Amino acid sequence: MLLAYGLVTVIMSAISYLDVASVMNESMRMLGIDGEFTNYGQGKIWGVVAGIVLIVGWMLTAAMSVLRLRSGRLTWWVPVAGAVVFTLLAAAALTVPMFGDPAFAAYLSRAAGS
Template identity: 45%
Template sequence: MSDEPRPRPQYGEYATPEEQRAAIRSPEPEPAASADPPHPPTAPATTVAARPTRVADRVITLALLAYGLVTVISAIPQLVDFSEFAKTWMTVAGVEGEFTNTAQGALWGGIGATVFAVGWLLTAVLAWWSLARGKLSWWIPLVGAIVTFLIVSVCLVVPLFGDDALVRGLTLGA
């Protein structure tokens, strides 16, 4: 062996756990008692600052709700005047004839307009509630629009396909 002094060890290289804790100034761990139950998991953060902000989700959700509101506001007058709506629909579909099921059209057009308004309101309330809880919410206006549109479509099909001129025009065109 050599008479030269041994090189000084790097930090923590030969240090005992007590020396390491003293060097980083951490307290001694409590000795674990074998009879103690394990620690329960820590509670989730309860402060507002600890929660994620989800700014993009909030912006997208509010933009979809605004777009839905514009759509509903523009659709309601068309549905209330169902005869004009049916005439336009028949022209676009290429169906010859005139819509004659006006009484049923007025009833179902009013129902469709109400469903549109209530569907949007319910969607907005659910989205707002979800946003307030800090949950992802962008999907709520999309699902609300799809469900509402499907129900309104059924309301529109009833008087349209209850009209003899429209049914005749569709069967002749096929």
């Protein structure tokens, strides 16, 4: 069940990362940042990277789960650990275009100056 839920989540996330500008705009809105995401070049590249990280991560997690199941060992924790690891890696990929965005940089400089 965890792998099935993870697959749906990975597919939906990977599709949304193809339009990373809307994802970043929503993130900036939730953080209370004025302005819009304009770092489209890096956003497109790193959005694809984040999507690939999630897809490959799910495939590795599923393969490891199947191998552990076949050997009769506990497997429930593998999808949980895989979700944490690969979600963090995808999030790290998405921070690259976010930190390169002028509106986010201005927000950080205001926050550091306060």
